[in-house]
Amino acid sequence: MVCEINHQLHERSSSSVGLEKVKYLLTKTGIPSSVTSPLESLQKGNWVKLICGASFEDVVDIRNLSLVYTLAGVDCIDCASEASVINAVNDGIESAKAIIPIRRPWVMVSVNDDEDLHFRKAEFDPENCPVDCSRPCERICPANAISYTGKAGLPKVHLISYILQGGVLAERCYGCGRCLPICPYEKIRASTYVRDAAATAELLKQDGVDAIEIHTNGRKVESFQELWNSLGDSIEKLRLVAVSLPDTNELTIPVMHSIYATMNANLRCHNLWQLDGRPMSGDIGRGATRQAITFALHISAARDRPKGFLQLAGGNNAYTVDGLKKEGLFKTTSLPEKLNDEATPFNSSYSSDALIGGVAFGSYARKIVGKVLSSLQMEHGYVDIEAYPEYLLEALTESLALVGTVKCFP
Ligand code: SF4
Ligand code: SF4
Incomplete structure (x- = not known):
């Protein structure tokens, strides 16, 4: 019994020493997101979204991923439209905030209007x-x-x-x-499968959901209209509506206009176009990001595109920002004063000089932290990562290096 108590005391003291190291790492890195709102990041062009996966529903991994990437300073966490998954994301975020004061990233749920690879x-x-x-x-x-x-x-x-x-x-x-x-x-x-619109509308009304992403294949705008109408007034409390679409060449801009016309009647918040290059491939290698960059070049050059931030997805990894820089697409701006999410009229947000609002990382982000989570699980089972600070430190080092490519911290 005494041995057990001593063991627990040792675990607790080494745990608190480990968490101090985590705090030191975060303080040294100087994460801008501890003071910068997600909207400011979009405006500056250094928005980062973690994609947990529209179909990924392992709540233990999702909770720990959310904690790690919240500490690393992401602006948004995108997850499956399922109550248990949303709870896991929010649990991870709150647990991160208990370690170090940091602003809350937006929580986004992903749905589809028709058949889609992500679903x-x-x-x-x-x-x-x-x-x-x-x-x-x-x-x-x-x-x-x-x-x-x-x-x-x-x-x-x-x-x-x-x-x-x-x-x-x-x-x-x-x-x-x-x-x-x-x-x-x-x-x-x-x-x-296609996510049920009525169930999604109920989830959107709950606390802890800030944004929705609608995946569309760009072929049948009627499917988008049907889903949008089914969501009804549930979208009114949201801060961001994202539409994820593939590059359909000369059809893309007309499709974006049709979608925007559908949304415009009752859009009360900001909107974003997720340019989906090569879906779910960022972990494959350096070249996977090329398609998303080509897509971004195409859309950012189109002056007749509808209103909305642009964000890359599909194939993004540690090389994405280098690729964007080579094409002159990575331009972060410094805003003259701190903006307040609530106080800023949503249609003023597009005055940003940044061509691209930011980048989303999915399979690559999960891979680099996932290997740490796998060893944690093999060693200790299904546990909260912060209970084992040495693992948290390792996961944070990986995630900070990736998020830092966009946020520009070392
Ligand atoms: S390889 Fe991809 S599709 Fe197949 S089981 Fe794994 S995650 Fe699912
Ligand atoms: S690869 Fe082999 S083990 Fe896997 S599904 Fe096919 S037959 Fe089964």
Whole structure:
């Protein structure tokens, strides 16, 4: 018993020493977001959004990711439109604020108006898999969403009596699709879904949701109109409405105009265009960000585009800002005075000189912190990351380096 108490005292004291190191790192870095509002960041051109994933619903990881990236100074956390996920994000944010006073990032929920790559889950029945399959699906999954229990890897003589168990962990699958073509037996299929508009409208009315993102494929504007009308007055309390769309070349600007015309009648807040380059690919490598930059070049040069901030997504990683700088698209501005979110008329916000409002990081952001979260989980189970400051410090070092590429802190 005494040993147990001593152990707890040691854990507590090393935990508080560790948290002091975390605070020191944050103070030394001088995170601008501790004083800068998300709206100011958009206006300056150094807005950063963390994308947890429109279909990613592992609430333990989401809570810890939200805590880490709140401390790193992101302006917005984008997550699945599910009550448990929204609660996990807000829990992470509040826990970060308990460590160091920092302003709250906006919480954004993602929905779709039609079939969309971000809203799908891989599925297969592991019992139908050949037991001697080398399981390339498991290795390629960036979310560790495919797992098997036990049986494989045994001498072939035993295989006849074994079946594979496990399969896709639905809450971790975010629909990247990498497992689909790799299965030599074509056992994996994708199941798509559309978020229910009425359920979304209820979630938007709750505290703890500041923004919505509507994913549209840019092909059927009627689907967008239908969803927008179904959301009704639930959008009135929001601070930002984002529309995520792919590059459909010469069709993009006309589609943006049709969407803006639909929203304009009852848009009471700021709006943003998420330019989705190569979806869910930032973790693949340096070149993944190219499509988003090309898309940004196209849209930022279009003088006839509708009103709204521009933000890159899809393929972004640690190289995105370098690419933007080369194209002359990364221009942050310093504002003459601190603006107040509530007091600023929303249509004055587009006076910013920044061509691009900011950048969203998804799979790359999750990968660099996810490896820390995986070792934390293997070592200690499903725990709050701040209870193990050495892990928090490691995760923060990674996240600050990424967020810092946009925020310009070292
Ligand atoms: S779709 Fe992507 S995240 Fe989902 S199981 Fe397949 S590889 Fe993993
Ligand atoms: S690659 Fe295909 S057959 Fe092999 S374990 Fe994965 S889903 Fe089953």
